[in-house]
Amino acid sequence: MTSVAGVRVWLVDRLEASGALTPDWRQAFLDVGRHLFLPDVFWASTGDGYERCDRAESPERWLELAYSDVAIVTQWDDGADSGQREPTSSVSMPTMVASMLRDLDVHEGHRIWEGGTGPGWNAGLLARRLGAHNVVTVELDPAVAAQAAANFRALDAVPTAVVGDAADGHLPGAPYDRGILTCSVREVPPAVIGQIRRQGALVLPFAPLFGGGAVARLTVADGTATGPFTGSSAFMRMRQQRYQAPPVDDYLPGDWPGDSEHEYTTLSPLDVVDDWLASFVVGLAVPDVYYRRSGGGDMTTLWLFDTGVTSWATVDFADGASRFEVRQSGPRRLWSEVEEVVRWWMKQGRPGFERFGLTVSGGEHRAWLDDPVNLLTSARG
Structure with missing residues (x-):
């Protein structure tokens, strides 16, 4: 015993x-x-x-x-x-x-x-x-x-x-x-x-x-x-901070793909959302964007939305593909924003959690790399 x-x-x-x-x-x-x-x-x-x-x-x-x-x-x-x-x-x-x-x-x-x-x-x-x-x-x-x-x-x-x-x-x-x-x-x-x-x-x-x-x-x-x-x-x-997302129809009235613009990316969407650190860095830099998945197995679609209900994007992942189909709609190009953050993070040598920090003042949240003056937004710019 x-x-x-x-x-x-x-x-x-x-x-x-x-x-x-x-x-x-x-x-x-x-x-x-x-x-x-x-x-x-x-x-x-x-x-x-x-x-x-x-x-x-x-x-x-x-x-x-x-x-x-x-x-x-x-x-x-x-x-x-x-x-x-x-x-x-x-x-x-x-x-x-x-x-x-x-x-x-x-x-x-x-x-x-x-x-x-x-x-x-x-x-x-x-x-x-x-x-x-x-x-x-x-x-x-x-x-x-x-x-x-x-x-x-x-x-x-x-x-x-x-x-x-x-x-x-x-x-x-x-x-x-x-x-x-x-x-x-x-x-x-x-x-x-x-x-x-x-x-x-x-x-x-x-x-x-x-x-x-x-x-x-x-x-x-x-x-x-x-x-x-x-x-x-x-x-x-x-x-109190659980997010209740609006229905997809609020973003995309009518049938997909709506008025979206069509392009391709070489960055796999699963390399973003299945990587805990990469997802975290994206979330720090683009705090008003969230995602949902559909499909599965050999084909997965990543849906991106903004909390302002102005823009959406989809990225299709297929096993064995070297490029991935992207559609983006609205005044913001959400996948482009996410990809920009991930490419920047990769260029910095994929820094880990401990190199990032947070400053909160007056209700505003500002994330940074290595030093509070090195804001993520300015670092990407």
């Missing part, structure tokens, strides 16, 4: 060996067991889809997955059982939890705000490390918040848990020395920035509309937040 203590030490040792877990966090990870925040039935993201695991049926497998480096889904479809099967609450991969807490760079006496309590493991770790009185965590979903509150009862240090909108921060506890989001955003909430002390830090997963995602570590000063990305990430999006 596998022991909880044994698998907990096994996981912590591996997190520390990988560099994700720093020594100052080791005891908190040993004291605050991940299994305490998991329901009896969960779905583990194992790389081959989601593995359903029932503790009553497979207690050994349940414990093994609880202390594996995988994300575990605890709620689907906002709890509505709509049949869409979209994950809407989870316990993140231990590597991601540890690395984001490392990026947070907390010190004794720091006050912490967390947006997105989820099942509560991250908040429990923070409370164990810094003291429960120094941690405020906010969760929008009342059912998820209630489950987190029940989970917290197993802890000696229980953080202040609030049911509310993380986009609003939590003003009664402000100002905070550090802030952390456990859901991805494409727009950093201004209220959150305003509640972090000057020279405080805000760590969050940033996911542009187009695709990709990375963790940003932003330093706050006078209402502005700026800093680098620290590595790749994939998180559920903040509920």
